[in-house]
Structure formats: structure tokens, C-alpha cells
Amino acid sequence: MADIRTLDQLQDALDQEMAWRVKEVKAFSVAAKTNGPERRHFIRAGVALLYAHWEGFIKASSEMYLRFVDSRGLKYSELKSCFSVFGLKSKLQTLAQSRQSSANIDAFDFILAELESRSKLKLGSAINTESNLTSKVFSNIALSLDIDLGRYISRYNLIDESLVHRRNRIAHGEFIDIGGSEFGVLLDEILKIMREYKTDLENAASTESYKRNSEKIKLRN
Numbered sequence: 539m540a541d542i543r544t545l546d547q548l549q550d551a552l553d554q555e556m557a558w559r560v561k562e563v564k565a566f567s568v569a570a571k572t573n574g575p576e577r578r579h580f581i582r583a584g585v586a587l588l589y590a591h592w593e594g595f596i597k598a599s600s601e602m603y604l605r606f607v608d609s610r611g612l613k614y615s616e617l618k619s620c621f622s623v624f625g626l627k628s629k630l631q632t633l634a635q636s637r638q639s640s641a642n643i644d645a646f647d648f649i650l651a652e653l654e655s656r657s658k659l660k661l662g663s664a665i666n667t668e669s670n671l672t673s674k675v676f677s678n679i680a681l682s683l684d685i686d687l688g689r690y691i692s693r694y695n696l697i698d699e700s701l702v703h704r705r706n707r708i709a710h711g712e713f714i715d716i717g718g719s720e721f722g723v724l725l726d727e728i729l730k731i732m733r734e735y736k737t738d739l740e741n742a743a744s745t746e747s748y749k750r751n752s753e754k755i756k757l758r759n
Contacts, residue, residue: 541605541609542602542605542606542609543606543609545606545743545744547606548602548603548606548739548740548743549740551602552599552602552736552739552740555595555598555599555602556595556599556732556733556736559591559594559595559732560729562587562591563584563587563588563591563725563729564725566580566583566584566587566588567584567721567722567725571718571722577718581716581717581718581721582708582714582716584721584725585701585704585705585708585714585716585721585724586705586708586709588701588705588724588725588728589671589701589702589705591732592671592697592701592728592731592732593667593669593671595732595735595736596665596667596671596676596679596732596735597665597667599735599736599739600664600665600679600683600739601661601664601665602739603683603739603742603743604621604624604659604661604664604665604683605661606743607621607659607743607748608657608658608659608661610748611656611657612656612657612749613653613654613655613656613657614626614652614653614654614655614657615653615654615750616657616749616750617657617748617749617750618684618747618748618749618750619750620681620682620683620684621657621659621683621684621748622653622657623682624659624660624661624664624682625652625657625658625659625660626649626652627660664682665679665682666679667679670702670706671697671702672697672698672702673690673693673694673695673697673698676690676697677690680735680738683739683742684742684747684748685735685738685739685742686738689734690731690734690735693727693731696724696727696728697728697731700724700727701724701728704716
């Protein structure tokens, strides 16, 4: 995967990631509007495909944003805590789980020493969709990137019941009854959420919202 070091590179990568997914899922939308006997098959396949693109885009776009933040070369102390966690998680887990005083002391000393070092975010497994991107999982991912959830909360039931639950039933071979117009509405709404998330990531990158507020640091000192 190509490096993402500039805002333009991030925006281009997000645009491309969104474009091919929209093109593919829209093809099923057109097929679902036909009146032939195969219509139901296209709708069932369309729901499964829409979910795949929902999960795939949230994971891919989030990882792109993290790669952009990582490329800034900032110290852990200059990043908001949610981003520093991606680099220090293993030591934080030691503090949370270990009952050994020596291990906890070593982990804490390591974290203190690393705060003024250049951050190195562990990107390989940073974004976990749990292969079931419910609203709860989505919220956890968004919060880990400091993305405000305000605009998404009202669509949580849509994500969970209209998309994820239906996709799970289809994946288990169950029958679902959903019409072409209902599928069209679902598709439009999920694509809208994906576009809004893309915009939030782009805005966060352009405003450098991943940086810790220097004024708050001064007040604490």
C-alpha cells in the first residue's frame, strides 16, 4: 500500500476507496429494480455486498487516516491520547493485566520515557471490525480516532437492524423479504454514512485535530 504523507494523498486515497465501492454496489441497485424473477436474488446479494463495502470502507479509510497521522512524525506527547494508545498499547495492557509489581513498574517507566519519542503507531491490527461492524463496533473505531459520533447516533438502528442483522441472516442461509425500494433506501443511507465518515476523516486531517491541545498542556504545567 502506498505511503500517505500529505493531505492531498490522503484525500486521493479516500476518493479512490469510496469510488470503486459506490460503482460496484450501485450496479446491484440497478439490477434490484428489474421486475424479473431474479430480482430477489439480486436484492439478497446486494444486501450482503453493501455490508461488505460498509465494513471494508470503514476499516480501509480508518487505516488510511492512521497512516497519515503516523507520517506526521509527532511525539507521543504531541498526539491526543487515543492516537498514542496505538503505539503504547502493549505496555498499557501490561499495566492493566499484570499482577507483578516489577512488570508494572517497567511498563510505566517505559511509557514515561517514550512520551517524548517519535510516535510509532502499530497499524497492522489497529482497526478491528470484528467481522461484524455493528454500531457498537463502529463507535469504538470512530472514538479511537477522535471522530465525533453526534451525526451517526440516529442511524444506529439502521446499521444494526436494517443492514447487519439482515446480512447475518443471509450469511446463515435464512430467507429475508426486502423489496427493491426498501433496498434502495438502505443503500442510499449506508452510502451517506460512509461519505460522512470520509468527510470527517478529511476534516480531522486538514484541521490537525489529532494533535494534543498545547494550551491544555500549559495549564496543567
